[in-house]
Amino acid sequence: MARTRIIEIDPLTRVEGHGKVTIHLDDHNNVDEARLHIVEFRGFERFILGRLYWEVPVIVQRLCGICPVSHHLAASKAMDSIVGVDCLTPTAEKMRRLMHYGQIMQSNVLHFFHLSSPDLLFGFESEVEKRNIFGIIEAYPELAVKGIKMRKFGQEVIRATAGKKIHGTSAIPGGVNKNLSLAERDHLLQDIEQMIEWAQEAVAIAEGYCVDHLSLVQQFATFNSSHMSLVREDGAMDLYHGVLRAIDASGNVIFDQVDYRDFNDYLMEEVRSWSYMKFPFIKRRGNLDGWYRVGPLSRMNTAGFIDTPLADDAHQAFRAFAGGRPNQMSLAYHWARMIEVLHCVEKIRQLLHDPDLQGSDLLLRGERREEGIGVLEAPRGTLFHHYRVDNNDQVTFCNLIVATTNNNEAMNRAITQVAKAHLSSQKTIPEGMLNKIEVAVRAYDPCLSCATHALGRMPLDVALYDAAGNLLEHRVKDGR
Amino acid sequence: MDGSSATLVLGYGNPARGDDGLGPALIERLATLALEDLETRVDYQLCVEDALDIGDFDQVIFVDASIDVAPPYLHYPLPATVIPATLDTHGISPEALIHLARTLFGAETKASILAIRGYDFEPFSESLSAEAARNLDAAFNYLAEKLREREAGAEC
Numbered sequence: 001m002a003r004t005r006i007i008e009i010d011p012l013t014r015v016e017g018h019g020k021v022t023i024h025l026d027d028h029n030n031v032d033e034a035r036l037h038i039v040e041f042r043g044f045e046r047f048i049l050g051r052l053y054w055e056v057p058v059i060v061q062r063l064c065g066i067c068p069v070s071h072h073l074a075a076s077k078a079m080d081s082i083v084g085v086d087c088l089t090p091t092a093e094k095m096r097r098l099m100h101y102g103q104i105m106q107s108n109v110l111h112f113f114h115l116s117s118p119d120l121l122f123g124f125e126s127e128v129e130k131r132n133i134f135g136i137i138e139a140y141p142e143l144a145v146k147g148i149k150m151r152k153f154g155q156e157v158i159r160a161t162a163g164k165k166i167h168g169t170s171a172i173p174g175g176v177n178k179n180l181s182l183a184e185r186d187h188l189l190q191d192i193e194q195m196i197e198w199a200q201e202a203v204a205i206a207e208g209y210c211v212d213h214l215s216l217v218q219q220f221a222t223f224n225s226s227h228m229s230l231v232r233e234d235g236a237m238d239l240y241h242g243v244l245r246a247i248d249a250s251g252n253v254i255f256d257q258v259d260y261r262d263f264n265d266y267l268m269e270e271v272r273s274w275s276y277m278k279f280p281f282i283k284r285r286g287n288l289d290g291w292y293r294v295g296p297l298s299r300m301n302t303a304g305f306i307d308t309p310l311a312d313d314a315h316q317a318f319r320a321f322a323g324g325r326p327n328q329m330s331l332a333y334h335w336a337r338m339i340e341v342l343h344c345v346e347k348i349r350q351l352l353h354d355p356d357l358q359g360s361d362l363l364l365r366g367e368r369r370e371e372g373i374g375v376l377e378a379p380r381g382t383l384f385h386h387y388r389v390d391n392n393d394q395v396t397f398c399n400l401i402v403a404t405t406n407n408n409e410a411m412n413r414a415i416t417q418v419a420k421a422h423l424s425s426q427k428t429i430p431e432g433m434l435n436k437i438e439v440a441v442r443a444y445d446p447c448l449s450c451a452t453h454a455l456g457r458m459p460l461d462v463a464l465y466d467a468a469g470n471l472l473e474h475r476v477k478d479g480r
Numbered sequence: 481m482d483g484s485s486a487t488l489v490l491g492y493g494n495p496a497r498g499d500d501g502l503g504p505a506l507i508e509r510l511a512t513l514a515l516e517d518l519e520t521r522v523d524y525q526l527c528v529e530d531a532l533d534i535g536d537f538d539q540v541i542f543v544d545a546s547i548d549v550a551p552p553y554l555h556y557p558l559p560a561t562v563i564p565a566t567l568d569t570h571g572i573s574p575e576a577l578i579h580l581a582r583t584l585f586g587a588e589t590k591a592s593i594l595a596i597r598g599y600d601f602e603p604f605s606e607s608l609s610a611e612a613a614r615n616l617d618a619a620f621n622y623l624a625e626k627l628r629e630r631e632a633g634a635e636c
Contacts, residue, residue: 047496062494068524110528134583137583145584147528148528148584149529151527151529152529152532155527155529166522166523
């Protein structure tokens with residue numbers, strides 16, 4: 001009987017949270033399988049039980065220091081339903097959208113400029129001492145500065161709309177509790193044209209990387225999958241609200257125009273013994289074939305168009321790159337992420353010129369309901385919040401499906417494909433080769449803290465076991 | 481505020497993770513001091529954009545919970561030249577942040593870390609352990625005195 005060796009990468013670096021990769025080799029040193037393990041589970045949903053529903057949009061921000069705004073808004077959308085509100089006032093919806101665009105912009109920018117650019121600009125197997133943000137600062141200081149200033153701008157949008165940078169409180173069940181003052185608007189308008197210009201430059205860098213490294217991008221962690229996201233009813237990309245659309249690897253529609261409140265009719269979650277992170281799948285396709293991808297790449301594939309002109313031009317170029325079929329290249333996530341940054345900045349500019357943001361009609365109330373579901377497109381993909389609330393206003397049920405969980409099977413496929421392509425038949429595994437595994441995971445910008453519903457930030461753990469299960473190589477770094 | 485002589489105290493940590501909230505708790509206490517040349521900030525974690533305006537301050541004090549220092553706290557300076565660990569996550573270490581501020585934005589700000597000993601970092605615990613609360617008292621009294629001395633003209 002063939003025996004296997006296992007390689008561990010522990011922790012993964014430049015991703016958020018604590019995970020571990022194990023690579024299983026057979027007797028001939030060929031890769032049999034690679035797995036992304038999530039090694040901690042803390043059950044945030046239990047923490048929410050018993051809480052008063054109006055507290056939840058603030059409390060859920062403790063899920064994650066990275067995307068608290070996404071949780072704030074998804075929970076608020078769910079609680080809108082609890083208070084019987086299906087349609088917000090224009091001021092409330094636009095304030096929330098502005099906050100959301102600021103969040104996606106700053107998160108995508110940080111990931112591209114500071115976490116992924118070292119791999120893209122220096123190469124996956126370049127010197128490890130240089131392959132980090134400080135190498136970027138030395139070689140490309142202007143790029144590093146632009147990244148920081150763009151991130152700061154996104155945070156300023158959040159501060160102006162959420163009331164503060166962390167633990168924002170402005171989105172409340174049924175609406176918001178503040179509008180955008182003229183002073184806040186004018187402060188943000190000062191930098192918006194610069195942000196548009198830099199966002200276009202970022203798209204050009206990411207597109208240029210894909211075009212210049214065509215063969216690599218077409219092969220590295222490229223595999224067919226279905227894709228899912230919210231889209232606007234007319235098929236436009238919509239990051240805050242819409243209907244669910246899923247397409248298969250050929251671009252055929254699996255479902256479309258699905259009210260996200262019915263998501264449980266379309267999606268299921270599978271538990272596997274070796275991971276605390278669940279594996280969602282499209283119910284009608286079953287657990288073997290029903291897995292899908294979410295996030296920037298998927299949003300480019302599911303959306304028919306983008307309703308801002310510069311991002312729409314970039315979207316068309318992106319679609320043409322894959323010949324009009326769904327783009328299945330994991331490295332294209334970076335390009336897609338920058339197109340979204342451009343879209344968000346264009347949206348922010350539109351909204352800053354919209355007088356509705358200075359409106360005073362902020363809050364609505366309807367007939368109280370027992371169940372609320374809120375869904376939006378977070379930076380990493382589709383985020384589901386589902387609650388039930390009793391007559392005492394206390395939460396009795398909470399289920400969250402975060403973007404990284406939606407991408408669980410895809411990340412495992414990505415590292416298996418890369419491991420098979422680059423690690424098979426190798427007698428020794430140098431760091432640069434192991435980094436390719438991390439590059440594949442990093443393309444998805446996973447937030448493992450969120451995915452395990454853990455609190456805060458954890459170190460991320462790769463390990464190599466021989467055919468008898470003996471550990472051959474093990475790397476552990478502290479995420480701090 | 482004229483930042484040239486000002487102090488920035490930046491407390492970070494997750495208050496929903498027990499003693500990890502020591503940094504934010506100390507910032508809350510500092511609000512009672514009402515010192516003119518003091519600016520305080522609180523966050524879950526340090527972020528790259530914090531590097532942008534650190535140069536506006538004469539000194540920055542990072543306040544964090546620690547399991548590595550002897551109780552009740554340890555206040556130590558970051559050297560003028562800092563060799564940071566790489567940036568691995570969306571968060572950033574004080575060493576890396578100061579390196580960014582000095583390299584990219586020319587900051588000459590003095591930097592130090594006030595590490596307060598914590599014990600219990602379990603999730604879903606929104607209060608400090610009794611030992612950590614005592615260490616917080618000691619750290620606050622120490623820092624308050626330092627900041628008052630500084631405002632009165634002595635070096636912090």
